[in-house]
Amino acid sequence: xxxxxxxxxxxxxxxxxxxxxxxxxxxxxxxxxxxxxxxxxxxxxxxxxxxxxxxxxxxxxxxxxxxxxxxxxxxxxxxxxxxxxxxxxxxxxxxxxxxxxxxxxxxxxxxxxxxxxxxxxxxxxxxxxxxxxxxxxxxxxxxxxxxxxxxxxxxxxxxxxxxxxxxxxxxxxxxxxxxxxxxxxxxxxxxxxxxxxxxxxxxxxxxxxxxxxxxxxxxxxxxxxxxxxxxxxxxxxxxxxxxx
Amino acid sequence: xxxxxxxxxxxxxxxxxxxxxxxxxxxxxxxxxxxxxxxxxxxxxxxxxxxxxxxxxxxxxxxxxxxxxxxxxxxxxxxxxxxxxxxxxxxxxxxxxxxxxxxxxxxxxxxxxxxxxxxxxxxxxxxxxxxxxxxxxxxxxxxxxxxxxxxxxxxxxxxxxxxxxxxxxxxxxxxxxxxxxxxxxxxxxxxxxxxxxxxxxxxxxxxxxxxxxxxxxxxxxxxxxxxxxxxxxxxxxxxxxxxxxxxxxxxxxxxxxxxxxxxxxxxxxx
Numbered sequence: 222x223x224x225x226x227x228x229x230x231x232x233x234x235x236x237x238x239x240x241x242x243x244x245x246x247x248x249x250x251x252x253x254x255x256x257x258x259x260x261x262x263x264x265x266x267x268x269x270x271x272x273x274x275x276x277x278x279x280x281x282x283x284x285x286x287x288x289x290x291x292x293x294x295x296x297x298x299x300x301x302x303x304x305x306x307x308x309x310x311x312x313x314x315x316x317x318x319x320x321x322x323x324x325x326x327x328x329x330x331x332x333x334x335x336x337x338x339x340x341x342x343x344x345x346x347x348x349x350x351x352x353x354x355x356x357x358x359x360x361x362x363x364x365x366x367x368x369x370x371x372x373x374x375x376x377x378x379x380x381x382x383x384x385x386x387x388x389x390x391x392x393x394x395x396x397x398x399x400x401x402x403x404x405x406x407x408x409x410x411x412x413x414x415x416x417x418x419x420x421x422x423x424x425x426x427x428x429x430x431x432x433x434x435x436x437x438x439x440x441x442x443x444x445x446x447x448x449x450x451x452x453x454x455x456x457x458x459x460x461x462x463x464x465x
Numbered sequence: 466x467x468x469x470x471x472x473x474x475x476x477x478x479x480x481x482x483x484x485x486x487x488x489x490x491x492x493x494x495x496x497x498x499x500x501x502x503x504x505x506x507x508x509x510x511x512x513x514x515x516x517x518x519x520x521x522x523x524x525x526x527x528x529x530x531x532x533x534x535x536x537x538x539x540x541x542x543x544x545x546x547x548x549x550x551x552x553x554x555x556x557x558x559x560x561x562x563x564x565x566x567x568x569x570x571x572x573x574x575x576x577x578x579x580x581x582x583x584x585x586x587x588x589x590x591x592x593x594x595x596x597x598x599x600x601x602x603x604x605x606x607x608x609x610x611x612x613x614x615x616x617x618x619x620x621x622x623x624x625x626x627x628x629x630x631x632x633x634x635x636x637x638x639x640x641x642x643x644x645x646x647x648x649x650x651x652x653x654x655x656x657x658x659x660x661x662x663x664x665x666x667x668x669x670x671x672x673x674x675x676x677x678x679x680x681x682x683x684x685x686x687x688x689x690x691x692x693x694x695x696x697x698x699x700x701x702x703x704x705x706x707x708x709x710x711x712x713x714x715x716x717x718x719x720x721x722x723x724x725x726x727x728x729x730x731x732x733x734x735x
Contacts, residue, residue, distance in 0.1 A: 227644075231638055241546070249552070250549075250552070250601065251552070252549040252552045252553060252556075252599055252601065253508070253549070253602045253603045253606050254508070254511065254512055254591055254598055254599040254600075254601065254602020254603060255552075255553075255556060255595070255599050255602075257512065257515070258509070259610070269662070274626065276631075278629070279630065280630060286612045287691075287701070288688065288691050288692070290633070290634075291637065291687040291688070291690045291691040291694070292640055292684060292687045293634060294634055294637030294638050295640075295641055295680075295683045295684060295686075295687045296680075296684075297589075297637075297643050298637075298641035298644075298678050298683070299636060299639040299645065299679065299683060301638065302642060302645045302646060302649060302679070303512075303676055306649070306672075306676070315662075315677050324494075335631070335634075339631065339635055341632060341639060341640075343615070343635075343638065343639070345606070345610075346483065346610045346615055346618065347483050347610075347615060348483070348608070349483065349545060349547075349548040349549065349603075349606075349610070350549070352606055353505065353508070353606060354508060354512060354602065354604065372516075396657075406545070408556065408559070412559075412560045413476070414563050417563075421563065422559075425559045425562075425563065426556075426559050429555050429558060429559045430555055430559075433551070433555075440669070442732055443494075443669055443673075444669060444672060444673050444676070447669060447670060447672070447674065448673045448675025448677040448680075449678050450673075451673060451674055451677035451678070451679065452677045452680065455675045455677070455678070455681055456680075456681040456684065463637070
């Protein structure tokens with residue numbers, strides 16, 4: 222082994238160590254006060270059209286059948302409870318699911334945007350994950366971008382006749398990863414690097430948060446598969462009431 | 466019994482201690498709208514000024530309000546402040562340092578012969594300032610959330626003319642959360658007593674089963690909930706009894722003085 226190879230091996234093992242001892246990892250909510258005012262407003266404005274579409278969609282569904290209201294509220298509560306549960310982890314660290322992939326697969330991206338922003342407000346107030354000024358940024362990454370990618374992937378893979386479990390895993394896993402990429406981009410945009418600007422800064426945030434987010438995305442994918450398969454086995458009828 | 470107690474203690478927000486603290490706070494008798502407005506204005510000033518002294522003033526005054534006036538245990542308050550700590554550490558590290566293939570920047574170290582980690586006095590100061598700014602913002606937010614129950618915050622949102630549908634959903638979701646948490650803890654208990662969480666693979670399986678079962682059980686109940694609402698003459702409008710909490714002159718004066726002081730601090734240390 223050359224010296225460089227040896228160093229690479231050392232680096233890889235250090236990285237692996239970090240992966241296994243990754244401490245607490247909340248879903249990657251940008252904390253309160255972390256973004257400058259300019260970017261809080263920017264991301265808030267970007268979210269508005271998606272939220273309006275979601276709102277109109279829910280209104281239309283409720284106009285047809287008002288009974289769906291309780292079902293909607295229950296699913297919202299479910300996503301919140303799911304995101305507040307500690308998920309199993311190898312190392313006994315404490316981490317949470319985002320539930321966005323699951324939401325998108327079950328309810329479609331339109332409804333997920335409105336339920337998502339309500340859940341994010343509740344998380345900020347009841348769990349102290351995320352915040353009010355960063356609501357726009359978090360809403361875009363977790364309630365809009367992630368679910369849309371998950372939903373598109375799920376539909377595409379389903380059309381391509383891929384194994385159902387693989388579909389769900391890929392959709393949830395990549396949706397989670399995409400959320401994490403968008404959040405890194407949001408952070409990098411607000412705090413560009415001294416050398417290399419935004420591009421270098423994205424790499425930096427991606428790299429540092431990878432320690433907590435990569436294992437989380439894998440676990441989230443596995444759990445989403447287990448949940449959706451169990452739902453399909455036991456609750457076909459109830460699931461059909463969720464087809465918005 | 467000890468095991469059970471451990472699980473219900475505050476652990477990174479997995480139980481709803483915030484709601485519990487809010488109901489127990491001495492500041493609950495304050496007008497909710499006032500608290501929300503005061504907290505958000507302080508929060509915005511703290512972020513917009515981007516000034517170390519303003520941030521420190523917000524941290525101390527909001528901490529004082531929540532702990533001394535609100536009567537929250539200092540230890541609990543600090544635990545709450547530490548909830549977003551991992552994000553804060555990772556985020557500020559990413560801002561303070563940079564990676565490069567060439568030696569650049571004010572200070573740099575060569576790391577394992579592969580790349581350089583560089584930083585400068587300015588970037589360290591920026592990261593340090595950011596820590597205090599974020600903590601200031603968080604403490605302003607906590608002044609609201611740790612003293613005002615969520616139902617009162619929703620009532621304030623209703624008065625701010627947020628669409629009725631959203632308010633309705635928020636009210637329902639808030640109530641369903643507690644039903645679900647209760648159902649979940651029972652399911653988890655029974656899964657645990659059957660060794661459902663003995664190793665990682667089984668835990669994943671049990672977690673998924675419990676979660677999906679939770680949704681199924683809740684959806685089955687959903688129809689009943691709607692029937693129960695209709696039986697009580699529900700016509701698309703949930704009305705709750707709201708306690709009247711008059712605004713006190715002293716509180717307004719305190720808030721105005723605090724905001725003026727913040728602006729003065731910002732003006733003189735600019």
